[in-house]
Amino acid sequence: MSNTINLKESDIPFEHERETKIRDHYAANLDDLRPNERLIGCEVKTKKHNLSVDMQTVDHNNVLRLWEFKVVANYSAIGQLLVYIAQKKIELLGSKRVIGVIAAVDIPEFIVDAINMSDLHIELVKIPKTIINCGLISQVQSNNNLKINYPQETQNV
Template sequence: MADDLAEDFAHECAIRDSYARRLVDFRPQERLVRTELMFPEVGLRADMKTVDTNNVLRVWEFKIQADYNGLGQVLTYLAMERKCSPGRQVRAVLAAFEFADSIIEANEILNLGIEMITLPSMLRRAGTVPSQVVDADNIPFIPPAVEPAES
């Protein structure tokens, strides 16, 4: 299980770094402040921090599949950044390829205001995340090519 978490973390970092490098393409009104934003008082780190042309700060959490853990993380980062930046408008962004329906609903019902960004599928390659799950039992057999006999 620890190995799976470390592997997911490595994939998420690669995806985040790729997104950050192309931030101007994805969100032209925003600029990167930093990646790996540390909150030393609680020993946590947000994946990314950006600022837009209206001086709004955003703290980001990247996930392959966002669930309640990602929701909790980004809410904590939001609170920490608001504490560190009094008087500034701060928003939270949860970026993932897929979102659990329950967190989308929680965000809407509770009016949390978290931006839920669906990552472009091309970024899956950055984190070596397959674009679809392949069922090994359903892979068709393709026979090898038969070389023509010499005359």
């Protein structure tokens, strides 16, 4: 049995381009969207393996967040963040709390369930409609009734 991916190779740059536009717009408006956080940078590289994290922020409680932006949240976003979180924790020798964030236009229920039931220390952020338009994404249907259990260390942010 073979696994089939319904994505043409020509779609990949376009998808990445849309995600990058959304990320850049989100980063430019971070003060309004997440007033208790500050931008460290976009496309931040991990030291050991030179992996590129979409965005890094830190909040007033010194919690470091590693962001992955997607049009539609998927398994690969979870996997990417788990690797980034592990690498950052190794890099910092456990001196800071590190949390992953998947920011997406659409977050399927099975992704929400996987994160909530597995205690992965990953937040889910629904991209606001004002930012969706900047990435030319109007055809994606969004689930606005998400019930997300955020990691305990982020509850007072």
